Amino acid sequence: MARLDVQNLTVGYVMKRNQRDLTAVQELSFTARAGEFVAIVGPSGCGKTTLLHTIAGLVAPQQGQIALDGRPIDGPGRERAMVFQSPALLPWRSVLRNVAYGLELQGVARRQAEGIARECLALVGLADFAESYPGELSGGMQQRANLARALAVQPTVLLCDEPLSALDAQTREYMQAELQRIWLERPTTTVYVTHHIAEAIFLADRVLVLSASPGRIKADLAVDLPRPRSLSVQRTPAFLALEERIWSLLERPAWLGANDGSAAR
């Protein structure tokens, strides 16, 4: 567990099409306390993935700084692990060796890496599929393997980019409950991007709402619901009030044009 400080972060790209600068994230600051689960929601294209990639060290910021427990980061590091939106499993490796992959890259001996990988597979409920290939798993199972791979490196900060967005509604709810269980078993500072407002509230200690492109923090809402939460918490008045609040804060994606205020739902 580590405290994550994002200070005054600005990230941009140069567009290939016309060589123009595009600001994806602008002067964004927030802090995730050690062990806190922070969910981020915002309209499509507002820079959520960019923000996560920057925290992961895959993209260099133009301005601002990211620090873990006060130490600024510079490039990818073993204390941060990312769960990508697509499972990004190596199709030619067994599930076990995929989960051990991050550890192997970091120089852990294969035998030891596979031992840890087995524990993580058990944690996500895939112990029986260690020797299968990713192509033999369902979408939900692949996402669980993806998560196990990130957990295996025992990150102090876990970054998740819409890890459940490719799943059907039912599997998604089940996986939300699973994620909570795993997170309670292994408390980790987590930044979790999602399009799904109920999912953000269900999982998080805090929900950050970003404005349309370029992304800035529009609201920072605490979720004061006791844990462990059951899926039925989603029907309590407190939950619904928070959901309504976030809906009203969300802007239309920038590329849809001006917001008339009523089209959000």
Added chain:
Amino acid sequence: MSASRRRRTLLSLASVAIFLALWELLPALGLVKPLFTSSPSRIWTAAQWLFANGFWYDIWVSFSEFALGFGLAVVIGIVFGVVLGWFPTPRAMFEPFVISLYSVPRVALLPLIILWLGIGIESKVALVFLGAVFPIIVNSMSGVRAADETLVRCARSFGASERQVLLTVALPGSVPFIITGMRLGAGRGLVGIVVGELVAAQAGIGHMMARAGATFQTDKVFVGVIVLAIFGLMLSKGLSTLEARVDAWRPARK
């Protein structure tokens, strides 16, 4: 085996049998000249004579030329292709040569190669190598360059070095491309051998065929053709086996 499948097998066998029977009968009935068409029984006799009179040596020579040239082409082609595909600087330096040599017909180089290496086994090894190495380089290059961007990013997020990304993502991902390159290369290498031996050699299957052809021994030429066909078939079978082995992870297609 289902009934329809058995029927298809029977049909294939029957059509081959009819073809062989016609091939045997037409010259025997004097409808075509055996000097041009030969016939299965003549080929069989010629084969027996050849194998009793040193044809094994010719086969061995051709085989070693091919094995040496192709083996070198596979090793050098994969290393070269992967490096050129992954690192922009060497690619900028060598790509013009690769592209232009890839499109030059190897036969055009034959006079030069014979001039440099003589008519022994070396010139044929060089021809096989030159025929096979370029398709392997070009395909390995595209394989590496087609590396799945999400997998590359994922490896980097775990702190992978450039070398680790290359070895754990790009190289395994390019295996199907490399095998395609080997398939193309094997075909071109085989052409290289035959052309080289037909033109300038002291031994080999092509050499035997050239001599037999020059003296109107059609039966022997056909024996050469059949041996080459068998060789090509075995090669393609071997590559399929290799492909199936390295692709064991791919879920079966329905």
